[in-house]
Amino acid sequence: MYSWYKRNQIAATPWLFLIPALIMFAMYVIYPILQSFNLSLYKWDGLGDAEYVGLANYEKLLLRDRAFEISMWNNAKWLAFYLLAIPGGLFIALFLNQTVRGIRLYKSLFFFPFVISQIVVGLVFTWFYDPTFGLFNAIIGVVGLGPVNVLGDPQLATYGIIAAGLWPQTAYCMILYLTGLNAVDPEQIEAARLDGAKGMRMLWHVILPQLRPATFIAFVVTIIGALRSFDLISIMTNGGPFGSTRVLSFYMFEKSLSEYGFKMGYGAAIAVVLFLLMLIFIGYFLWRMYQDEKGGH
Amino acid sequence: MFQYSKTLLAALAAATTLAGNASADNLTGDLKIFLDTSNPAPRATMEAMIARFQAKNPEMNIETTVIDREAYKTQIRNFLTANAPDVATWYAANRMTPYVNAGLFEDVSDLWAEPEIAENLASTKGAMTIDGKQWGVPYTYYQWGVYYRADIYKELGLSEPANFDEMVSNCEAVIASGRKCYTIGTKWLWTASGWFDYLNMRTHGFDFHMQLARGEIAWTDDRVRETFANWQRLVDLGAFVDDHQNKDWQQSLPFLVSGDAAAILKGNFAVAPLREAGLTDDQLDFHQFPAITPGIELAEDAPTDTFHIPTNAQNKDNARAFLRFVVSAEEQTEINNGKNLGQLPVNAKSSVDDDKFLQKGFEMLSTNSPGGVAQFFDRDYPAEMAKAAMEGMQEFMVFPDNLDDILERLEAVRQDSK
Amino acid sequence: MFPAPIEKASRGARITYQTMLPFVLVLWLAPLIAVALFSVRPAADFTAGNYWGLPSSWEFIANYGQVFTSSMPRYILNSFMITIPTVIGAVALSAMAGFALGVYRFRGNLILFFLFIAGNFVPFQILMIPVRDLTLDMGLYNTKTGLVLFHVAFQTGFCTLFMRNFIRALPFDLIEAARVEGIAEWRIFWFVVLPLMKPALAALAVLIFTFIWNDYFWAVVLTQGEAAQPVTAGITSFNAQFRAMYHLMSAGSIIAALPPVAMFFLMQKHFIAGLTLGAVK
Numbered sequence: 001m002y003s004w005y006k007r008n009q010i011a012a013t014p015w016l017f018l019i020p021a022l023i024m025f026a027m028y029v030i031y032p033i034l035q036s037f038n039l040s041l042y043k044w045d046g047l048g049d050a051e052y053v054g055l056a057n058y059e060k061l062l063l064r065d066r067a068f069e070i071s072m073w074n075n076a077k078w079l080a081f082y083l084l085a086i087p088g089g090l091f092i093a094l095f096l097n098q099t100v101r102g103i104r105l106y107k108s109l110f111f112f113p114f115v116i117s118q119i120v121v122g123l124v125f126t127w128f129y130d131p132t133f134g135l136f137n138a139i140i141g142v143v144g145l146g147p148v149n150v151l152g153d154p155q156l157a158t159y160g161i162i163a164a165g166l167w168p169q170t171a172y173c174m175i176l177y178l179t180g181l182n183a184v185d186p187e188q189i190e191a192a193r194l195d196g197a198k199g200m201r202m203l204w205h206v207i208l209p210q211l212r213p214a215t216f217i218a219f220v221v222t223i224i225g226a227l228r229s230f231d232l233i234s235i236m237t238n239g240g241p242f243g244s245t246r247v248l249s250f251y252m253f254e255k256s257l258s259e260y261g262f263k264m265g266y267g268a269a270i271a272v273v274l275f276l277l278m279l280i281f282i283g284y285f286l287w288r289m290y291q292d293e294k295g296g297h
Numbered sequence: 298m299f300q301y302s303k304t305l306l307a308a309l310a311a312a313t314t315l316a317g318n319a320s321a322d323n324l325t326g327d328l329k330i331f332l333d334t335s336n337p338a339p340r341a342t343m344e345a346m347i348a349r350f351q352a353k354n355p356e357m358n359i360e361t362t363v364i365d366r367e368a369y370k371t372q373i374r375n376f377l378t379a380n381a382p383d384v385a386t387w388y389a390a391n392r393m394t395p396y397v398n399a400g401l402f403e404d405v406s407d408l409w410a411e412p413e414i415a416e417n418l419a420s421t422k423g424a425m426t427i428d429g430k431q432w433g434v435p436y437t438y439y440q441w442g443v444y445y446r447a448d449i450y451k452e453l454g455l456s457e458p459a460n461f462d463e464m465v466s467n468c469e470a471v472i473a474s475g476r477k478c479y480t481i482g483t484k485w486l487w488t489a490s491g492w493f494d495y496l497n498m499r500t501h502g503f504d505f506h507m508q509l510a511r512g513e514i515a516w517t518d519d520r521v522r523e524t525f526a527n528w529q530r531l532v533d534l535g536a537f538v539d540d541h542q543n544k545d546w547q548q549s550l551p552f553l554v555s556g557d558a559a560a561i562l563k564g565n566f567a568v569a570p571l572r573e574a575g576l577t578d579d580q581l582d583f584h585q586f587p588a589i590t591p592g593i594e595l596a597e598d599a600p601t602d603t604f605h606i607p608t609n610a611q612n613k614d615n616a617r618a619f620l621r622f623v624v625s626a627e628e629q630t631e632i633n634n635g636k637n638l639g640q641l642p643v644n645a646k647s648s649v650d651d652d653k654f655l656q657k658g659f660e661m662l663s664t665n666s667p668g669g670v671a672q673f674f675d676r677d678y679p680a681e682m683a684k685a686a687m688e689g690m691q692e693f694m695v696f697p698d699n700l701d702d703i704l705e706r707l708e709a710v711r712q713d714s715k
Numbered sequence: 716m717f718p719a720p721i722e723k724a725s726r727g728a729r730i731t732y733q734t735m736l737p738f739v740l741v742l743w744l745a746p747l748i749a750v751a752l753f754s755v756r757p758a759a760d761f762t763a764g765n766y767w768g769l770p771s772s773w774e775f776i777a778n779y780g781q782v783f784t785s786s787m788p789r790y791i792l793n794s795f796m797i798t799i800p801t802v803i804g805a806v807a808l809s810a811m812a813g814f815a816l817g818v819y820r821f822r823g824n825l826i827l828f829f830l831f832i833a834g835n836f837v838p839f840q841i842l843m844i845p846v847r848d849l850t851l852d853m854g855l856y857n858t859k860t861g862l863v864l865f866h867v868a869f870q871t872g873f874c875t876l877f878m879r880n881f882i883r884a885l886p887f888d889l890i891e892a893a894r895v896e897g898i899a900e901w902r903i904f905w906f907v908v909l910p911l912m913k914p915a916l917a918a919l920a921v922l923i924f925t926f927i928w929n930d931y932f933w934a935v936v937l938t939q940g941e942a943a944q945p946v947t948a949g950i951t952s953f954n955a956q957f958r959a960m961y962h963l964m965s966a967g968s969i970i971a972a973l974p975p976v977a978m979f980f981l982m983q984k985h986f987i988a989g990l991t992l993g994a995v996k
Contacts, residue, residue: 009899009900010819010900011821013815013819013900013901014815014816014818014819014821014824015815017811017812017814017815017904018811018812018815018816018827020811020812021808021809021811021812021831021871021875022812022827024808024864024867024868024871025830025834025868025871025872027849027868028842028849028865028868028869029834029837029842029868029869029872030830030834031845032841032842032845032846032849033837033841035844035845036841036842036844036845039844039845045395045399046374047374047377047378047395047399047401048398048399048400060713064709064713066706066709094717094718095739097716097717097718098718098720098721098722098732099720099722100721100722100729100732100736103736106736106740108979108980108983109740109744110740110743111979112744112747112976113743113744113747115972115975115976115978115979116747116929116972116975116976117928117931117947117971117972117975118929118931119929119931119947119950119968119971120950120968120969120971120972123750123950123954123964123968124746124747124749124750125746127746127749127750127753127961127965128746128749131539131540132540133761133764133766135745135746135749135767138766138767149539149540149543151543152540152542152543152695154692172990175987175990175991176990176991179987179991180991181716181717184716184717186716189716189717198719202717203717206717207717214991217991220836224836227838228838228839230839230931230932231931231932231947234931234935235951237543238484238485240484240486240542240691241542241543241691241692241695242542242688242689242692242695243688248840249838249839252843253840253843253932253936256843256844257371257843257847257935257936259370259371259680260675260680260681260683260684261684262374262395262680263681267843268841268844270840271838271840271841271843271844272841274838274840274841275837275838275840275841278836278837281836282832282833282836282837285832285836286829286832286833289829289832290825290829293825364939364940365939365940365941365952367955368939368940371939372857372939375851375856379851379854
């Protein structure tokens with residue numbers, strides 16, 4: 001045994017090093033994904049025997065489920081508006097990219113919202129929007145607007161939650177851009193300045209191309225964050241009012257594990273749809289990584 | 298695995314010098330009890346009751362586990378299969394169905410055949426029956442109804458409404474005085490369905506309500522629309538407090554305390570927090586939800602909490618003995634009195650605490666509820682239907698004009714779950 | 716540097732910038748500052764409608780004291796007992812996996828690597844029911860161990876991506892030289908590569924700490940009640956208990972947020988290095 005290992009050390013070692021991670025990963029990630037696909041073909045209340053129903057769950061989900069439709073729309077809103085975190089983060093990063101006294105502390109404090117759990121962010125914003133004592137109505141009251149019950153209005157509630165989500169996400173993008181700005185080539189900037197470029201032109205033609213890696217990462221984490229949104233919805237509205245703030249990830253949880261749920265097969269079908277949606281972005285990301293790998297070596 | 302509260306039951310039992318019939322039954326062996334009564338007062342009540350059972354059976358080895366009430370609702374699915382106790386708390390009516398269907402609750406029809414139980418618990422037998430068999434025993438229940446500010450009614454010269462028209466005209470007077478008629482918080486949906494229960498049972502009666510629950514009547518039926526039309530009379534008046542869709546029921550209570558709202562439709566559990574918040578029994582009073590359609594027998598919501606024996610239990614004889622003990626007249630009197638649960642006993646031979654609201658509730662349920670006793674919307678209606686319907690009711694209370702759309706949606710859910 | 720350094724601008728511009736900074740910061744953190752103010756108000760302020768004025772009295776000790784006599788400390792302890800083993804487990808597994816994928820060339824290397832990345836981006840929801848059932852079957856439902864095992868497995872994806880890229884950037888000559896010396900492969904890992912990976916280990920540790928501390932979804936799916944639940948889930952039952960007592964709810968939220976905040980300020984450099992992985996090459 002030992003001498004075999006001696007001879008094949010280079011070939012065997014990587015596998016020995018990989019085994020623990022692979023086992024855990026297979027058990028908790030790969031296999032469950034397959035199980036979910038399988039479960040989505042069954043009707044199961046989590047107690048008795050599961051009954052095979054073929055594609056019936058998908059049929060109901062895609063053709064006859066209004067809550068699913070609303071969830072999809074809300075997911076689309078999340079995707080569209082959550083991306084505002086990227087220009088927002090860039091804007092703040094540009095604002096803070098100076099070297100005045102105490103700027104480091106300012107940068108840290110601006111980053112603060114990202115470190116706090118979404119649960120706390122959700123609570124903070126719920127109170128921020130509260131129709132009786134919320135700061136939000138106090139502020140818009142100054143300019144003669146309101147009062148608005150943001151989270152109680154089915155038209156506004158989702159935007160209210162997205163705004164809460166944008167707060168930490170903008171902070172995240174800001175950090176990515178601040179680090180990116182650090183690495184921008186000063187010589188190119190000087191050269192561009194000599195050519196008379198400044199302001200927006202400089203940003204667009206010289207800075208942004210150099211920030212492309214940061215933008216890419218910001219894009220990836222924001223898309224994933226948007227599709228994963230669960231904590232904020234769960235805390236701020238619990239899907240309400242009248243189900244108007246559901247997204248796929250929340251709806252799936254609701255159908256499977258909430259008090260009136262335990263439709264496991266149906267929940268799994270929702271999860272599969274969400275997974276396939278996410279797979280588009282994962283595929284794009286992997287393709288980009290693959291291009292990098294090919295170029296790099 | 299759970300939060301254990303292995304009270305030193307033996308010691309406690311010895312200390313509990315219960316007078317009279319602590320006649321020892323002297324059962325032996327084990328008894329494992331799971332409780333969802335995690336709030337401090339009910340928890341103490343149940344633990345004291347178990348201690349008295351222990352005193353009767355000093356040789357028995359009793360182990361009690363108390364689980365958070367909300368967490369219990371999902372945990373029960375796990376422990377009934379994997380790690381079954383001998384006795385577990387739960388709720389009556391349709392809430393039992395998934396467990397009965399999955400064969401996880403023991404058939405205890407034999408207990409209900411015993412004269413002691415058959416005679417004294419007859420009123421709750423229906424709520425414990427599925428497929429002609431009984432699947433557990435009740436241990437407490439409480440009335441629902443209108444809790445109102447008597448002082449405000451007096452100030453405005455109003456009296457308890459005898460019918461729906463009076464209810465509406467009272468409400469008009471309350472609104473004219475700058476208040477709201479009813480406070481409610483519908484964030485968690487179920488509060489809205491309390492209104493539906495009463496409006497529907499008063500408009501069309503108990504049997505209709507239960508047919509709708511069983512999915513035998515379309516949600517788009519005209520009779521359902523009539524119920525909502527009655528509801529809309531109140532909504533259009535502006536009877537309910539604003540922004541109720543993002544308040545929970547506790548957050549709705551301050552309106553009643555401050556006098557910004559004159560009444561609340563709620564279960565008797567609202568009395569304790571209202572008293573704590575400073576309302577005296579002179580200020581707070583109770584009346585039955587008035588009749589709507591003349592000639593329809595009045596029926597009430599009175600949710601019942603229950604004990605069951607899991608099919609996988611190890612000590613079913615001891616469990617049966619415990620269930621007999623729980624429903625006995627003396628225990629029922631003791632655990633439901635004002636110092637303990639503050640609710641109504643299920644045994645007809647028990648006496649009701651002389652608390653004002655318990656007396657009124659008991660009288661109402663025993664003399665003026667000929668139509669029947671419902672368990673509450675989300676216990677009577679199947680889970681998926683209940684969830685969709687309660688969401689629709691919340692929406693209706695904010696946007697009554699959406700009614701057609703809401704009813705069509707609910708009908709689709711009914712069709713799908715057939 | 717872009718934008719142009721402000722110190723080269725006019726004096727007026729500089730002063731404007733310097734005074735704007737704190738103003739913008741307060742605006743940015745306004746919701747949080749509001750909650751911090753809530754947390755030191757007496758209950759009476761809320762009944763009196765004094766939400767935005769100065770607190771009528773400063774109840775810092777009373778409010779926070781009450782939080783500490785509730786079940787909050789228990790939840791916070793749970794959070795630590797979940798987070799720390801997860802950090803250790805995930806970092807250890809991924810350091811090994813990253814070493815294997817970064818140093819060796821073998822068939823399937825890139826596929827495995829991509830598998831880890833893809834797994835990292837998978838929506839949790841698709842794992843939810845099977846992982847819950849698996850945890851139940853292992854008898855680990857509602858235990859910290861059950862939560863830790865899952866977190867370790869899931870975080871391994873992200874950590875491996877990170878570690879592998881970091882190891883790729885190390886000078887390969889060092890490993891070659893060690894091999895020529897005849898040093899066993901595992902010793903190369905332990906004595907050559909691992910010491911060079913210290914910055915990556917630190918960055919990952921801080922980052923994973925924050926991720927796991929802030930996890931809510933899995934806490935709700937795999938645990939219930941104060942025996943095993945971390946503080947993110949605990950704060951909701953804390954709030955149920957102190958319903959509408961906004962001063963206590965605020966104080967509880969602030970306390971729940973403190974550990975990752977402290978972590979961030981202590982380890983800022985590593986934290987940011989972790990986050991910006993790949994952003995700047």
